[in-house]
Amino acid sequence: MSDRIEADYLIETPIDPARAAAVMAGEQSAGTFVKVPGETPELQARAGAQVVSLTPLDATDSPSLRGGQQGTRYQRAKVTLSWPLDNIGPDLPNLMATVAGNLFELAQFSGLRLLDLRLPRAFAEAYSGPKFGITGTRKLAGVADGPLIGTIIKPSVGLDPQDTAKLVGTLAEAGIDFIKDDELQANGPACPFEERVSAVMDVINAHADRTGKKVMYAFNLTGEVDEMRARHDFALSKGATCVMVSLNSVGVAGFLGLSRHSALPLHAHRNGWGYLSRAELLGWDYAAWSKIWRLAGADHMHVNGLQNKFSESDASVIASAKSLLTPLFGDAPCIPMPVFSSGQSALQPPETYRHLGHADCIYAAGGGIMAHPDGPRAGVAALRQSWQAAMAGIPAADYAKSHPELARALKAYAK
């Protein structure tokens, strides 16, 4: 394992790509093109970033991003840079400034996107990674095989704690494994965190006492660090088995302030991901971005879903999910449980399973459960049956012949 940090980028530039790559390396380390006093060859060798590889790709006549240098052709390339670990140590917040700092603004680029990261082993010692991950989540949720069938409280906002608890009762009776707050619901005056936790956990604990099944509920505790720690402790004291946090709302240091403290699975919500990723030649690929949060302790990570209601392609969704399942280090794989959601119903499990190769995921549906013509219990059953069929290698239509909930769902949700 190298003791250097490596990052892969997709670039687009009107200048010689090799020179552009050298500009990136200089800007993000000890400088290259504007010599200043003290910038000796020894210092460059010790602290400078290096261009590890450069692979030219296609070229285009018009720049993907404006404002930079003008040219006639804009060449795309894949570039890998590396940095000595000694520049920053195994430090995630400062890794951000190194691999994803000023360089996106450089005038030499009409496109620059961070694709992937490879980190020295020292990061595995400095950060815990997911404390629960797939195994710990399955244990707490009492689901040994198959996906956790989940849902989201809807309407997203507007329900008070008692309304929320009542809906949780309905969902628990329907056989759900997992429920999450919407990311818009945190600790507003209309539905304060502690009141919501108390009301919901009363229902979940009573249901568990009666049936032996404890539904996992991810309470959105997003807030300041001291608030998140206090909310975590409160949820834990009420018997909660999961908390949720909006990653882009709290940031890496905010998240670490929670995860260092946490004794519950951390359900990591990626809302805001669009502004980081939707321009094809700018920002972050999920593989790079998610590695930061995996190391920092995210137990569940959202990857959208196939045929979703958003703009993301199925190929991108599957690439994201697969990237989560790639070990970060041999002895510290840091693998979170992928969360599929957005417009999911009994229709998508076969294809999801075919790509994923297993069912180690949270599979969340809103309308796909609540809008089942025979109600939420049938909605949950239909999703579970769709997954059972996929895992057994049986076409859903065949399995539906002996499973009426699935049959009704396939018809109701057909597009």
Place this chain on the structure above:
Amino acid sequence: MSDRIEADYLIETPIDPARAAAVMAGEQSAGTFVKVPGETPELQARAGAQVVSLTPLDATDSPSLRGGQQGTRYQRAKVTLSWPLDNIGPDLPNLMATVAGNLFELAQFSGLRLLDLRLPRAFAEAYSGPKFGITGTRKLAGVADGPLIGTIIKPSVGLDPQDTAKLVGTLAEAGIDFIKDDELQANGPACPFEERVSAVMDVINAHADRTGKKVMYAFNLTGEVDEMRARHDFALSKGATCVMVSLNSVGVAGFLGLSRHSALPLHAHRNGWGYLSRAELLGWDYAAWSKIWRLAGADHMHVNGLQNKFSESDASVIASAKSLLTPLFGDAPCIPMPVFSSGQSALQPPETYRHLGHADCIYAAGGGIMAHPDGPRAGVAALRQSWQAAMAGIPAADYAKSHPELARALKAYAK
């Protein structure tokens, strides 16, 4: 003052913009188009987002962002949405999910950018804003009038604490007001934070004892919250008068964990800003983004500089600087000191002053000081003279006749 949160967006959509705006409002609040049980008119009235205004702009034949719904024309518009404060309370981390959450991914949009924010007065009570701002910074730096002439330690990384302190001695002798760590230098093994602070403050304190002038040095304490608090306390104990933090590395909750604790001006670095802003029809405008950090306590905020080395236009730089000087609330203006940097020399002050209308800023140059043909002392003097001329309404070329450092600089840096 309204008790609703308002956000302005630039959108681009292949569908009717009014319908697109309603989709945004639904996705970011209580849902509109997919009815679920419990979504009553009363709940919508109480918790739903509203489309306050919609102003059609131009249209285009090709979508700015791919992956969404196809169309023949993509209409641009300015949309203002509002939310009831009760949904989240005056809460900056959760404001992020509300105004800048999932909506960027919606398939109905081929472009979506957050332009500006207006917040209820309750936010001014919940957050301190800058504790020092312009007045407090001037007092600590001992600079009553004109800009703080500043510079950045270069090479960015590779100098150890003793090398750094030696360079600080040279810069202090040259008459500098302000020095900052590069954002790539934080607490790596090659230049640990506490050793750097100790070595640098020995030089700064000795210089202050000798001359009465205490140079302000912004030590980059970016890290986890508990680390940042400890580093802040250490720097304060050594007599430091400023600390620096990379906003996008720590996030809003991370920054608040520091700012609630801090007794020093917070120099807020925006590295990573490019991935948030460089696609014209995606992400954040500076006015919106900076308001979050201003409320959260940023004392100094980077705005790039005129004729900079990056891809940003002069108009955008000036718009950013002016947005910082717009009060957030009448009795809580939350105005930070703008920081101009990137490729600055004695050439740009007249134009900067003309746009800004005053000299309440930190004006930082690297090569613009160190590469002056007569050395750094002449470099600092030339920058100060260029500002003096601008503030007195005298053309730089005229002022240079009686100010040789400026004369040499105008010649050396001429483009």
